[in-house]
Amino acid sequence: MRTGTLQLICMKKIFLIPFLLFFFGNVCAQELEGAWLLTHKDGKEITDRKLVKIYQDGYFAYASKEINTNKFLSAAGGNYRLEGNSYSEIHDFNTMDTSTIGKESLYIFSIKGNILKITNKNTSESWNRISDTTDDLTQNWVITGRERNREMNIITPGDRRTIKILSGGHFQWIAFNSDTNEFSGTGGGTYSANNGVYIENIEFFSRDSSRVGASLKFEFEVKDGKWHHRGRSSKGDPIYEIWSPYRMFLVQ
Numbered sequence: 001m002r003t004g005t006l007q008l009i010c011m012k013k014i015f016l017i018p019f020l021l022f023f024f025g026n027v028c029a030q031e032l033e034g035a036w037l038l039t040h041k042d043g044k045e046i047t048d049r050k051l052v053k054i055y056q057d058g059y060f061a062y063a064s065k066e067i068n069t070n071k072f073l074s075a076a077g078g079n080y081r082l083e084g085n086s087y088s089e090i091h092d093f094n095t096m097d098t099s100t101i102g103k104e105s106l107y108i109f110s111i112k113g114n115i116l117k118i119t120n121k122n123t124s125e126s127w128n129r130i131s132d133t134t135d136d137l138t139q140n141w142v143i144t145g146r147e148r149n150r151e152m153n154i155i156t157p158g159d160r161r162t163i164k165i166l167s168g169g170h171f172q173w174i175a176f177n178s179d180t181n182e183f184s185g186t187g188g189g190t191y192s193a194n195n196g197v198y199i200e201n202i203e204f205f206s207r208d209s210s211r212v213g214a215s216l217k218f219e220f221e222v223k224d225g226k227w228h229h230r231g232r233s234s235k236g237d238p239i240y241e242i243w244s245p246y247r248m249f250l251v252q
Contacts, residue, residue, distance in 0.1 A: 032082070033057075034132030035168030036116055038064075041125050049073060052188075052203075053127065055080070056167035057140040057247055060089070061174060063186055065204040070212040072204055075186045076100075077165075077174060085109060087118060093176040093183050101181050131168035136222055137193045140165045142249055144226070145242030152242070157249045164243060166191065171200065187211075196220060198229070205234075 038051040053062035061077030078092035078101075087109035091100045107120045114129035143162045145152050159179035165172055172188030189203030198220040205211045211234050218231030227243040 031111055032116070033167055035130040035170035036127040037130050038062075039126050039128050042123055050203075052130065052170060052172075054165050054167050054170050054172055054188075056138065056165050057245075059140045059163075059165060059246065061163075061165050061172045061186075063172060063188060063204050063206075065209075065212075070204065070209045072186075072206040072209060075172075075174065075183070075206065077172075082109070092178050093174060093181075095183050098181040101178065129168075130170065133169050134167070135193045137166050137191075137198065137220065137227060139167075139227075140246040141227055141243035142246040143241055144244040147240035152240070157246075161249075163246055166193075193220060198231075202234070208234075 032055045034055060036053045036055070038046050038053065040046060048067060049064050050067050051062055051064035053060060058079055058081070059077070060080050061075070063075040064073040065071060066073060074096045076091055076094040076096065079090050081088045085108055087107045089105045089107070090102065091105075094100050105120070107118045109116065109118045111117075116127040116129065118125045118127070141164045142157045143164070144155050144157065146155060147153070160175075160177040160182075162173060162175040164174075169190055169192070170188065171191045172186060174186045175184035176182065177184075185206045187202060187205040187207070190201045192199050196219055198218045200216045200218075202211050202214045202216070214234060216231065216234060218229055220230070221228045225245060229239070229241040229243060231239060233239050
């Protein structure tokens, strides 16, 4: 084999390996996207509470509630990263333990069919996929506009922000401050988005569990990449909000 040919093959391998790592990393991330239900923790079946975790656009969020009472228990979320069978999380918010905010937690993960397993030396979790369906609103969003007194007020996301993650037919919004670790509230459940009509079915609400079971109907439009959201809030107040893709505001 000629030296030039050998060098060309080696160069192709050098460029091919990072590409393959990037490609398969994205494949794994896409495979993880959707909604998951926690079924076992540290070998014990979860029967007294419901915890749903949503993955989308390199971000995750989850909340738990008591099954019998709908009482809100906890919420956490932030960025996640996959590399091979390694999985890491960095919390933006965590109502159970604010000391984890901004710190990386490392795990080993595996997906077989619709079962996701996440483990490290301290814990083991088993999750069942609920759904990985997508629609026009499947994305991680951050609020950037809200109408008040018939005027649209521009909101620039900073340490204090409200995000809304939608994937696998499930949604969760969270208001928090990543600088002070302050958590303002969260709510979520299932949703549908068809023909300009967006419907939320509330399954948990940290501020008022009596809202659980309510369904809210809105008009929506994705215009210039932004989600325009009109209707009435859970309190019956008229709202018009604009949500932008959260990735636009993430520091690289």
